Amino acid sequence: MKCTFPVPSISVRALHFVSIALLLAAAPSFANHLEKHFPVQAHPVVVIHNPSGRLTIQSWSKAEVQVVADHASDEIAVDAMQKGNMIDVRTRLLAQSVSPDQLRADYALIVPEDAELQIHNDSGAVQVVRVVGDTAVETATAPVVMEDMGGHLSVKTIGGAVECTRCSGRLEVFSFTGNLRLLQSHNSSVRAFTANGSIFFDSDFLPNGLYMLRTFSGSIAVLFSPGDSFTLQTGSLRGAINNEARLTPSVRAPARSSRFASGMFGSNTQGSARVEVTSFDGTINIRKRE
Numbered sequence: 001m002k003c004t005f006p007v008p009s010i011s012v013r014a015l016h017f018v019s020i021a022l023l024l025a026a027a028p029s030f031a032n033h034l035e036k037h038f039p040v041q042a043h044p045v046v047v048i049h050n051p052s053g054r055l056t057i058q059s060w061s062k063a064e065v066q067v068v069a070d071h072a073s074d075e076i077a078v079d080a081m082q083k084g085n086m087i088d089v090r091t092r093l094l095a096q097s098v099s100p101d102q103l104r105a106d107y108a109l110i111v112p113e114d115a116e117l118q119i120h121n122d123s124g125a126v127q128v129v130r131v132v133g134d135t136a137v138e139t140a141t142a143p144v145v146m147e148d149m150g151g152h153l154s155v156k157t158i159g160g161a162v163e164c165t166r167c168s169g170r171l172e173v174f175s176f177t178g179n180l181r182l183l184q185s186h187n188s189s190v191r192a193f194t195a196n197g198s199i200f201f202d203s204d205f206l207p208n209g210l211y212m213l214r215t216f217s218g219s220i221a222v223l224f225s226p227g228d229s230f231t232l233q234t235g236s237l238r239g240a241i242n243n244e245a246r247l248t249p250s251v252r253a254p255a256r257s258s259r260f261a262s263g264m265f266g267s268n269t270q271g272s273a274r275v276e277v278t279s280f281d282g283t284i285n286i287r288k289r290e
Contacts, residue, residue, distance in 0.1 A: 034069040036080045038087050043133060045116045049090035052103040053124040059113040059131050066110040073102035116151075126160075143178070161197070179218075187211075194218055198282075202289070205230045205273035212276045219283045222275070224268065226288065231271035235263035238281035244288045 040063055048055060053071070065087045069078040075095045081088050091105045104124070111117070116133040119126060122140040132150030139160045146153065149167040157175045164171060167185040175194040182190065185203035190211045192199055198218040205211065205228050213220050224230070224245060234241050247266025263278075277284050 031074070032071050032078070034067070034078050034080065036067045038065045038067070038080075038082045039063060040065055040082075040087070040112065040115075041085050042112075043085070043114050043116060044112060045086040045118065046109065046111055047086065047088050047090075047118045048107065048109070049120045050105055050107060050124070051091060051122050052100060053091070053105045053107065053121070054127075055107045055109075055119065055121050055124065056127045056129075057109045057111060057117065057119075057131065058129045059115070060110050061113070062110075063112060064110075065112070065115070068108045069105055071105035073098070073104070075102045076105060078105050078107075204228075205275065207272040209273040211273065213278075214276075215279045215282045217280060217282050219285070220277055220279055221285045221287060222277060223287055223289045227269065229269040229272040230275045231265075231267045231273070232275045232277070232286065233263070233265045234276075234284055234286070235278045236281070236284055239279050239283045241284045241286075243286040245286050 067080040117135040134151040143161040163181040170189040179197040195216040202223040
């Protein structure tokens with residue numbers, strides 16, 4: 001005699017919840033979580049020290065700094081403390097020997113728009129959006145992305161790429177091997193140098209602005225519109241120079257440096273802004289915007 005047993009029915013909705021639970025169980029999670037809120041006055045200073053991890057900073061209209069930190073390792077700790085109008089955020093080692101994976105801590109901060117930022121984040125990634133106070137960033141390999149920024153911007157990396165979109169104020173960027181991209185920005189002063197990386201400049205030339213772009217072996221591309229007003233000086237020892245600007249020779253042309261085998265000097269329209277583009281053996285391209 002054949003016996004049959006009733007099979008319990010499972011609804012589609014129940015299966016859906018079971019699937020979600022299994023996915024959440026399989027997904028990586030951080031064992032340590034920190035969230036703090038600090039009331040601040042105008043122009044607070046926020047200092048971040050993190051050896052590894054992702055750091056994101058954005059702004060809001062509140063007079064408050066919010067710090068959220070997550071990390072998986074028990075070999076490190078994250079601290080956030082207030083000293084007057086300064087917020088100090090840092091990753092602290094709890095053991096003498098910590099692996100690179102154990103060093104990782106991810107931070108998400110929300111700060112007032114007028115905050116001053118001092119960021120030290122060696123590896124991982126740094127992203128800062130809509131902060132108009134002065135910002136200083138130092139990284140080793142972490143790429144840096146900034147959007148809608150103001151104030152004095154200073155970025156120094158060893159190998160991290162730097163991208164600045166819709167930035168204003170003064171900008172200083174220095175890197176050994178990182179690529180630099182300056183897009184849709186309105187800086188009154190730009191000083192950008194990378195030894196072995198490339199520079200891509202597609203931004204405005206403001207009246208009386210100063211734009212100095214330099215590489216050792218990396219290429220430099222500068223985009224312009226025919227109506228832009230700038231005085232251009234280029235120089236290269238070994239690299240080619242390709243120019244699409246119709247420059248008017250200037251009687252005030254400086255003597256060519258003995259370091260450069262080739263170069264040019266002249267004005268586009270009135271020549272209000274000053275643009276200096278130099279490279280040791282990288283290619284220089286001065287191109288019209290399409």
